[in-house]
Amino acid sequence: MNSGTALAEEQTFPGPAYDRAPSGTRPPRPSLLRRALDWVPVQDFLAAHIGFSRRFDQAVLRLAAKGGQATPAARAHFHFADALFLQIDPKTVEMRLRDNFLEAGSLRWVGTHFLDGGDWSHLLAPVAKSSSHAEIIELCRTRQNFRKGKRYRHYARRVTEGETIWRNRIGIDTHDKLDGYFEYYLALIEDIEKNGILPHSDLGLRNQTGYRHRWTRTFWQDLAERDIGIAIDAEGRLVRHTNGKHRMAAALALGIRQVPVEIRLVHARWLARRAEQLGLPPAEALLATIEHARANGWPAK
Known part of the structure; x- marks a missing residue:
């Protein structure tokens, strides 16, 4: 039996188990030094351009066999850049990844790495059951009522x-x-209904989220806003991930057939x-699959 067949048939996942975090819990804030390095990611930028593909390929095979996480999200973003963007039918996204999880008792945020080899079963939940959705x-x-x-x-x-x-x-x-709070998102819905969902690269996202009732979101949330985030799970399905939950919900409710998304997390088992x-x-x-999906839609064949 070759390695690919073994991966396809194996139903258990190696490495520490991922457990659902208690409702309302948040990971500890990073240190001031860590936050400063994140704002000036010189190390990630260099690592994204020097020997990245070799390390990435090795990490995929290692994680598929042993579990764990690899490739900081910023490095993948710098390396792959616009190649991670595509348009999808929002109806293809039925599940979401919870933002926080427990790994060996430690609270983690799901968006730190681009590659993951663990069991997501406890982290997945239907999009339709999200409060934001x-x-x-x-x-x-x-609407106004x-x-x-x-x-x-x-x-x-x-x-x-x-309360x-x-x-x-x-x-x-x-x-x-x-x-x-409700008027803020009503303005977002009305803008999406008129203009569709704008790619972040069009610099229209800030306008789209509206200027009224700015207190409903922190300055840092606006600054960190990106295109709708998507993960690819171990079976090759698209899963909503981090940013964009309100825009994705609006697209579904309004019957919009194509929305811009960014691949931000990939399961190593599927990619292997x-x-x-x-x-x-x-x-x-990965790049070939995304390019094919741009022309033919998801799921990848």
Whole structure:
């Protein structure tokens, strides 16, 4: 039996198990030094251009066999650049990866690396059951009458009882703030309905998210905003990942058939199989698959 067939038939995943993090938990903040290095990623930039493909190919095979994570996300972004972008039908994305997870008891954020070889089964959840998704679906239906929506009324009742609702890491503790939160995303929906979902590279995303009620999102969230994030799981399915949950929900609710996305996480087991199918090194196989998907859609054949 060759290695690709063995990977395809093997149902267990090596390495430490990934477990669902308790609701509301967040990884510890990085040190000031770490944040400074992230803002000036010289090391990642150099590593993305010196010997990257060799290390990447080796990491794919290692992770497929042994599990774990490899290739910092910034290095993959610098190396592959625009090759990671494509247009997809949002209906092909039915699951999402939870942002945070537990690995060997340690809380981790899912967006640190581009390659992963672990078991995602505890981290996957239906897109339709996301709170952000439900809010947008309701807003697309109720529009200016959003105060009559079930989810709005649920939040309003909690605020009346003295509870603070946390959305986008902002505390909502008054009805005026709650109205502002819903009005902010109503403006986003109306813009998407008029203009579609704009690629981040068009520099239209900031305009698209609206200037009204800016307090509903932090400055850092706006600064870090990117195209809708997508991961490729061990079976080659597209999974929503990190940025873009509100835009993806709006696209589905409004019946938009094509949205711009960025591949940000790839399961090593799928890529190892794909490389063998195409007879290419993993890095080249990934690029060839994305290029084929641009013309023929996903799933990759």
